[in-house]
Amino acid sequence: MNARTGFLARRPEVLQGTNLRALAGPILICMILGMMILPLPPFLLDLLFTFNIALSVMVLLVSMYTMKPLDFAAFPSVLLFSTLLRLSLNVASTRVVLLEGHTGPAAAGKVIESFGHFLVGGNFAVGIVVFVILMVINFMVITKGAGRIAEVSARFTLDAMPGKQMAIDADLNAGLINEEAARKRRTEIAQEAEFYGSMDGASKFVRGDAIAGLLIMAINIIGGLIVGVVQHGMPIAAAGETYTLLTIGDGLVAQIPSLVISTAAGVIVSRVATNEDIGTQLTGQLFTNPRVMMITGTIILMMGLIPGMPHFAFLVLGGGAIQLGRVLKKNAEAKKASAVLADVLPAAAAPVENAEASWDDVALIDTLGLEVGYRIIPLVDKNTDGELLKRIKSIRKKFAQEIGFLPPVIHIRDNLELRPNAYRIALKGVEVGSGEAFPGQWLAINPGQVSAVVPGTPTTDPAFGLPAIWIDSNMREQAQVFGYTVVDSSTVVATHLNHLVVMHAAELLGRREVQALIERVQKDTPSLVDDLVPKVLAVTTLQKVLQNLLEEGVPIRDMRTIMESLAEHAQRSPDAHDLTAAVRISLGRAITQQWFPGNADMQVMGLDANLERVLSQTLTSGPNPGLEPGLAHTLLTQTEMAMGRQQALGLAPVLLVQHALRPMLSRFLRRSLPQLKVLSYAEVPDTRNVRVVNVVGAG
Template sequence: LVTTMLRLSLNVASTRLILSEGHTGLNAAGDVIQGFSNFIVAGNFVIGIVIFAILVVINFIVITKGSTRIAEVAARFSLDAMPGKQMAIDADMGAGLIDENEARRRRKELEDESAFFGAMDGASKFVRGDAVAGLIITLINVIGGILIGVVQRGMGVGDAANVFTSLTIGDGLVSQIPALVVSLAAGLIVTKGGTRGAANEAVLDQLSNFPKALYMAAALLFGVGLLPGFPFAVFTFLAAAMVGLGYMIQQSAARAAVEKEKADAEAAKAEATPEADANPLRLDELRLVLGEGLVGLANRPDAVLPSKIKSLRKHFSEEYGFLMPSVRIKDDANLPINCYAFQLHGVETARGDIRADRMMVINPEGAPLKLAGEKAKEPTFGLDALWVDRRTADDAESQGFTVVDPESVITTHLTEVVKDNMAELMTYASAKELIDGLDRSYQKLVSDLPVTSPAIMVQHVLQELLLERVSIRNLPLIVEAMAEAMRNTSKPTLILENVRRRLSSQICQGLSDGQGFVPVITLSPEWEIEFTEAVKIVGEDRNFVMSPKRVQEFVLQARQQIQRFASNDEWPALMVSPEARTFVRSMLERVSPMTPVISNAEIHRKVSLRTVGTIGG
């Protein structure tokens, strides 16, 4: 508005000079207007009129009309979207995702955005009015000047038209150029839209994202320069400038990508590299401790152990939906030189002994190995193995033996350690991270669970599922099942059973064999009756009453059936009634933790069962 008023005030002042002093000559309105008049008009005021008309068309029809329309649409869309954005802010605050201060800040940003688009709508009207006013003032100057020159000053019609038209065109050009600049600036600001940052930054950012566009523009300019009659040198210079700018932008983007990749690699290596404790009191969730002879597996320039561990984390995320914590690798002079150990929350869980410069050979059929090498036990499963040199390893592999490098021995062991302790590693922080990764609607559903600490309840359910190696990838369905169950009960056991029922398709798919059947071990009718009588249901409480002798007999019979398949690495599920499932699982947890225990209610309707054994039958 201020810019428009200043320009119009100058326009009014120059109009007064032209009309009052124009009869004295072309220098009546000042040297600036005279200079523009002589340069553009060049002795022929028709040329000046044409040039002035072109500038008016560019300013009024092209720039001003377009920016006005954009400002109108942006203002309308901004106002229409304001209630929805306001409700989203209130919903986030109600769900506990943001605090009151953050909500207040977002509301202020929303108000500023709405005020900006409204102001730009009004400003575009000022700019458009400025262009119209300049055109009207020019017409007044021409007509009024000719009348004043002929009627009052006694000039001839031709002389008056030449003088006053030349001065008016010069004045119009002087005023239209800043008006054109103001319109262009307003158009740039309006068309920038919601892009963050200043307008010049937005333009440069868009150009830097598409350097190929500059190359295409350079090719087009060079092609135009080859056309007959066009200045080849000028267009070649412009094309070269475009190529140079595109190359600089492309190189800058390539350097940024390399630096980012290097930073990511350094972060990943730092995540799994032996290091001294900056804080000796720090308790890592998961730690790999290496003896002095194994440190090179992690800190050599070509070390593959960190990348293998990173791949393992991705595997757990995809298969179980479980965020495996970062593995901090440390060296420990107190460990035997070729020994490694895993620690969970500072407590050693497992250890093994390997040879960093050799390969492990295992016979998958379990027969003795007749090769030259150092006898050993495979740390994870306790199989007989040999440590051999690289050449012998190649021979062993050609004979059908399994050959494993030392890094794979460690990661295989780590895999089983994590699987056995997923429930313990599902800390409150891990559960909260999973919840925060949900869509907002499901985050709201979690916060609406009728318990004092919904996140802790979700953590408990996830721990129970992971304890039985049930994937938690479908966290939204788990949350829905929890909310559904908690409308009727607050018992964690009943909530868990409802979650498992909702996950029946996933559970059965994980237990099915290669032929699409789920192999199960069932209970004999006698055991079914005894378990039904042993489970005492009082309201929502369930108690299990069975003599220790009968419990021991059941465990022995179950172990006999399970061992028939365990020797072939087969683990059929034990199917029991829903009421007894939890108690049967607790009985078998110590003697056969790998055996899945499912209830009849967890069998999906489209799944076919295959009974492979019966306990007590």
């Protein structure tokens, strides 16, 4: 006997339980059909009517203790089977009533007799009224309301499915969930839509059951009179009373469970999914506000003092509500005091057994953060509509328009550890810039050509490092006359923030932003995206190419051209750096226009012929070429000198080199000379004239 056979031999009860549960549905269907066809004795009818009542109570309790509708996903099927069970019981009891009703009230069993005599006092007129009222409540109020809620919920759930699916995809792409969790959430969304759709249809069963019950009652009364008078020779009055009481008892014993099931349907579709059952929700939200309880109790007490009112009932309930409000208020104050005391007590007074660490203790770092001292808080205060908040919104919008993607939200918080007027800009939790701002004062920046010095506090412009002075408001116009560039404190922080955001654009382009760009392009050219990503090019490679472009100051607004170029070259070379070079050639016109607008001659820097030859030999020396220390020092020194001459002429610091040398020189020179831009001859359009005005390595 192998291990699998031995396991099955040791677990026969598991297989037996599974088989019995699988047979429950067919057995129930056969039982329902049998009750409609075969005659049943009164004793068995009593058992089945009792089972019907117990089933309805169970369904109601299960619906009240579920946390969300999908916890009771079988409810539409339960509603169908319970309706069929009640109708089959009506058929079976009708057969017994018409055949044996002339023998007395107990002809159809003790349950029907009890409902016909005890609940309505043996008065068939009262029984008819009670039965009709129950039908109206069930049909017009509960069932109709539950059906309407299910219909609207199904419509809203279907409308919200695309957004929920996109949210799941975004969480998956951001790495917040894995494939299994994403698949489970998609399944839950589909099941939720199917559940409300099924509930919308299943509510029609209860409405039909109510109508059928009304018709069955009329048919039983008329049929009983005919059978009792014609076949059994009973007086009309005696036959009417006997068969009417039996019919009313039969109807009540079937419609009361129907009313309970309808209530369960209303509870299921009307509740909002939380981590609490419906009883906890009601008590936790209805009886927790002491002010509400005390006002309600006062109103009831005042009504009880009106002459002619039942004083005892009103005074007792009003006093009880006021007392409950006082108790709730006292408990709330005690909780507040204990919370304050817990904050004041030292950490040593904490309980020895601390809760286990969980993933809720892991705090994700904000991509972009701005921390301010307490004197800068008015600039970012929502209540006072701080000026810096408006500028930050403008920064994100301008960045999206000029760079080509929407940067992450900038999270602002106060930091009491900073100096009162200091601020700190963090990228992924690491400080990338800091400075000071003085609300109410102005920063006069010296562009290098001022005619006089204004009095104030000397400082440095935090964005570009220019000499500046903090001045009072009354010196603003005078500083402008002297040639200063004068800006307010919020502009200082916003300019610094904008400068850093643009400088670190490559690091801000994450997987989520790339996916959003792909979806944006897909709206205009779906075939281009479908043919490229991810069939030919992985999303990670596309992200690396875009980051390479941003690192060299190339905007990615023209995503269509970028993706068309990638589609053309990706099959030949999957390397991100090779693809970046190919994309730069496709974007050559935009790159040159960025530094040399218009159609004027491009006045650039070039490489000395001997230096260019040495660099070309270095490039072909191996798979990972590197510059010798002496050559690297010479190249850096000569480039810095040529760049100084270029800027002295008021020209853009652009170095034009061979296409093969451009990637290596750009990576090397970008570290020490971030303002220098390295272009290749292949990126210059044929329509532009080039003039080399400064040569690197000539001096």
